[in-house]
Amino acid sequence: MSVRNTEKLCLAHFWVAFAAFVIAAILGVYQMWVRSPLGAKVGSPSLYFLSVTAHGTAMAYVLTTFFIMGFGYFVAVSALDRPLPGRVWAWLAYWLALVGVITATVTVLAGRASVLFTFYPPLTGSPFYYIGLVLVVVGSWVWCGIMIAAMTAWKRENPGVPVPLAMFATVANAVLWLWTTVGVAVELLFQVIPSAFGWTQTVDVGFSRTLFSWTLHAIVYFWLIPAYIAFYTMVPRAAGGRLYSDTMGRLTFILFLLYSLPVGMHHLFMDPEHGNGLKFIQMLLTVFVSVPTLLTIFTITASLEIAGRLRGGRGWFGWIAALPWERPMVLAVGLAFVMLGFGGFGGLINMSYGMNAMIHNTSWVTAHFHLIFGGSVVIMYFAIAYQIWPQLTGREHASLRPLRLQLWLWFIGMMVMTLPWHYLGLQGQWRRVANFDYTNPIIASWGPWVVVSLIGGIILLASALLFARNLIVLHRSAAVASIRPLFALAVHPPERVPAALNGFGLWNALVLILMIGAYAYPIAQFFITPSPSAMVHRMD
Amino acid sequence: MAEDPHAYGERRILRTELRWASLVALLVVAIVGIVFYTAVSLGMNPPSNVERIDPKTLHLDGEFAEHNLGTTVTPQGGVVARIVATQFEFLPRCIPVPSDTRVTLRFSSPDVIHGILVTGTNVNTMVIPGYVAQVHTVFKKTGDLLMPCHEYCGLGHSEMWATVQVVPQNEFKPGSDGRYVCAQH
Numbered sequence: 047m048s049v050r051n052t053e054k055l056c057l058a059h060f061w062v063a064f065a066a067f068v069i070a071a072i073l074g075v076y077q078m079w080v081r082s083p084l085g086a087k088v089g090s091p092s093l094y095f096l097s098v099t100a101h102g103t104a105m106a107y108v109l110t111t112f113f114i115m116g117f118g119y120f121v122a123v124s125a126l127d128r129p130l131p132g133r134v135w136a137w138l139a140y141w142l143a144l145v146g147v148i149t150a151t152v153t154v155l156a157g158r159a160s161v162l163f164t165f166y167p168p169l170t171g172s173p174f175y176y177i178g179l180v181l182v183v184v185g186s187w188v189w190c191g192i193m194i195a196a197m198t199a200w201k202r203e204n205p206g207v208p209v210p211l212a213m214f215a216t217v218a219n220a221v222l223w224l225w226t227t228v229g230v231a232v233e234l235l236f237q238v239i240p241s242a243f244g245w246t247q248t249v250d251v252g253f254s255r256t257l258f259s260w261t262l263h264a265i266v267y268f269w270l271i272p273a274y275i276a277f278y279t280m281v282p283r284a285a286g287g288r289l290y291s292d293t294m295g296r297l298t299f300i301l302f303l304l305y306s307l308p309v310g311m312h313h314l315f316m317d318p319e320h321g322n323g324l325k326f327i328q329m330l331l332t333v334f335v336s337v338p339t340l341l342t343i344f345t346i347t348a349s350l351e352i353a354g355r356l357r358g359g360r361g362w363f364g365w366i367a368a369l370p371w372e373r374p375m376v377l378a379v380g381l382a383f384v385m386l387g388f389g390g391f392g393g394l395i396n397m398s399y400g401m402n403a404m405i406h407n408t409s410w411v412t413a414h415f416h417l418i419f420g421g422s423v424v425i426m427y428f429a430i431a432y433q434i435w436p437q438l439t440g441r442e443h444a445s446l447r448p449l450r451l452q453l454w455l456w457f458i459g460m461m462v463m464t465l466p467w468h469y470l471g472l473q474g475q476w477r478r479v480a481n482f483d484y485t486n487p488i489i490a491s492w493g494p495w496v497v498v499s500l501i502g503g504i505i506l507l508a509s510a511l512l513f514a515r516n517l518i519v520l521h522r523s524a525a526v527a528s529i530r531p532l533f534a535l536a537v538h539p540p541e542r543v544p545a546a547l548n549g550f551g552l553w554n555a556l557v558l559i560l561m562i563g564a565y566a567y568p569i570a571q572f573f574i575t576p577s578p579s580a581m582v583h584r585m586d
Numbered sequence: 587m588a589e590d591p592h593a594y595g596e597r598r599i600l601r602t603e604l605r606w607a608s609l610v611a612l613l614v615v616a617i618v619g620i621v622f623y624t625a626v627s628l629g630m631n632p633p634s635n636v637e638r639i640d641p642k643t644l645h646l647d648g649e650f651a652e653h654n655l656g657t658t659v660t661p662q663g664g665v666v667a668r669i670v671a672t673q674f675e676f677l678p679r680c681i682p683v684p685s686d687t688r689v690t691l692r693f694s695s696p697d698v699i700h701g702i703l704v705t706g707t708n709v710n711t712m713v714i715p716g717y718v719a720q721v722h723t724v725f726k727k728t729g730d731l732l733m734p735c736h737e738y739c740g741l742g743h744s745e746m747w748a749t750v751q752v753v754p755q756n757e758f759k760p761g762s763d764g765r766y767v768c769a770q771h
Contacts, residue, residue, distance in 0.1 A: 091741045091742065091743075091744060092741050095738070095741060095743075160741065162738050166698075166699050166737070166738075168697070168698050168699075168715065169698050169699070169738075169739070169740060248642075250716070251699060251714050251715050251716050252714055252716055252717065255699075255714065290599060291596070291599050291600065291603055293596070293600060294600075294603050314712075315632040316632055316633060316701070316710055316711050316712045317634075317712045317714055318633060318634065318635060318636060318637070318711070318712065318713075318714055318717035318718065318719040318720070319636060319714055319716070319717055320634060320636065321634050321636050322625075322631045322632065322634045325632060325634060326625070329621065330618060333614050333617055333618055334614065336610075336613075336614065337607075337610055337611075337614065340606075340610045340613070341603070341606070341607060341610065344603065344606045345603065348602075394617065398617070398621055399621050399625060399630075399631075399632065400621065400624050400625055400628075400630030400631065400632070401630075402632065403632060403708045403709075403710040404708050404710070406701075406703070406710045406736075407701055407703065407710070407712075407736035407737060408703065408736070473705070473706075474703055474704075474705030474706060474732070476703060476734045476735075476736035477736060477737075477738075478736075478737070478738040478743065479734075479743065479744045480743070480744040481744055482744075486732070488705055488732055489732075537596075537599065538595070538596040538599070575638075577638050577716040577717070578638060578639065578640035578641060578642070578716050579716065580641045580642075580695075580697070580698070580715035580716055581641070581642060581697070583673075583697055583698050583740070585740070
């Protein structure tokens with residue numbers, strides 16, 4: 047298995063992703079400090095909201111998109127063991143997306159787009175912020191095309207052979223992303239950008255919220271799928287075992303494609319522009335999103351049990367102790383599952399239609415997505431980087447100890463930060479506030495927990511810096527990497543799989559049907575009974 | 587048992603997975619069942635009245651004109667409070683309501699998206715320009731509750747909050763001008 051001269055391409059993507067990540071981690075600590083009783087007198091709202099916009103944009107759009115693209119190219123050459131088709135296109139997409147990042151960043155830093163990364167109209171910033179985001183998305187669309195082309199070419203060369211699971215999942219993510227971006231692309235191109243340029247003076251706010259909701263949930267699964275690819279293909283190998291079931295892996299990624307899309311309106315439970323019936327339907331579909339995750343927990347735990355028993359673990363729990371926890375990938379999956387457990391529980395409250403009123407737009411929600419995405423998903427990004435960096439650089443980690451320390455710090459920091467946020471959310475601490483008035487007795491009682499969460503944030507920043515240091519040290523390491531297989535075999539490697547589990551034609555048709563069922567009327571109602579539109583409010 | 591993974595047949599593995607999947611299915615059915623039951627029997631639904639109003643003319647006349655804002659008691663004895671959420675304040679800034687009484691809160695925005703929650707209660711809604719957001723509730727405890735704007739609405743967002751003053755039923759009385767206002771303390 048080789049990476050076939052894509053080292054530079056992959057590393058270029060990863061370094062943009064992780065540079066954005068480190069900067070965003072610093073901003074995150076600044077934000078927590080000025081919100082806490084300790085920093086109540088410093089900062090200003092304009093600086094705070096500039097920082098929040100930059101933090102959200104860097105973490106949610108830059109870290110994710112660039113990491114996913116780089117990882118996708120890596121999987122396409124290593125799992126398929128063939129050259130990457132359209133390398134020139136891949137580099138063009140990279141530069142296009144990078145120009146987009148720079149355009150958006152400069153606009154935000156100039157204070158011309160403090161609209162936060164969700165940019166809800168009619169608040170409107172400079173058009174260059176949105177154009178920057180569009181360029182990133184267009185770059186990622188090119189990536190989607192290359193992923194699909196790579197799988198198609200491989201299938202032509204290997205008729206009847208199952209596509210390796212890592213690549214099957216990567217293409218599932220590419221297909222998911224093409225569907226996901228439709229909503230926000232329509233919102234940006236037809237509503238937000240025209241009003242940012244001043245071509246339109248009013249905007250239908252309910253419609254824009256509905257289009258954004260189309261993207262808002264599935265995008266999280268776009269970010270999450272690389273972590274699941276690691277769960278299914280890298281973790282069993284790193285643990286010294288085999289994947290329990292290849293079929294369940296394929297089913298899981300198909301279920302993600304189906305059920306992460308027609309559920310976005312659960313973000314609009316508290317909105318007045320949709321009726322209860324529509325909200326209830328999407329709530330029902332949302333419950334099914336828990337299915338692929340629960341199947342994954344079972345399959346991966348079974349795979350780890352196989353590894354533990356092969357290593358001599360006995361009894362009900364002895365196999366857990368027998369696992370090679372000193373390996374970063376194994377440690378990361380253990381920590382990721384704990385965070386997934388807490389985060390998943392919080393998510394069940396969010397999606398529960400009635401109960402959501404208790405915590406909507408409170409710190410509970412911030413805690414939920416930091417724990418699931420920042421916790422479970424990003425810790426797997428770290429583990430993936432540690433695992434594949436030796437193949438990209440030809441150098442080996444001199445010691446695994448600082449790697450493990452970094453993963454532990456990330457886990458501890460995330461728990462210390464988000465558990466108080468959950469509590470504060472239940473107390474009614476609301477989101478997106480530059481500073482709290484700690485002279486108010488209700489708010490004063492929150493103070494100590496805000497300080498605890500700030501300590502968690504500082505631990506996270508230490509971990510982020512250590513992560514960058516570990517990679518930089520590796521680039522200079524003297525130890526030469528030995529090429530080891532990366533992707534796990536299944537207990538029973540599939541020789542033939544049904545066409546439905548080897549491609550996405552059928553599933554695209556099903557997504558279309560589900561999306562028509564879930565979104566046709568919610569969108570059509572804005573044309574059947576047009577709502578009074580709101581004046582555009584410019585921030586720049 | 588699991589010592590030798592090769593002893594498993596793929597069929598047997600899938601049977602085990604299916605057994606787990608049926609547990610997952612039970613869990614999903616249970617969650618949906620509880621949500622459905624509470625929605626129907628307790629009326630626990632999100633605020634979804636889908637009532638349109640023009641944000642550009644909101645302040646000129648009609649329900650959200652200035653003289654109609656604040657707490658009112660309908661001829662049928664219901665308590666309704668009408669509140670405008672605007673950059674960066676609520677009108678009025680303090681909303682008096684009686685305890686242990688069904689209260690309807692109605693919000694609208696003339697400018698951008700806002701949202702509200704009332705601390706210590708389940709009162710929560712987005713306020714989207716173009717719509718009236720409506721929440722029904724019963725306040726059980728008396729005292730001053732915080733009602734902040736919980737959606738980012740611009741640089742002054744952090745300063746945007748109001749007070750819900752819950753008073754005992756027998757103290758909930760209009761002033762000499764017939765209007766309900768908060769007691770100063």
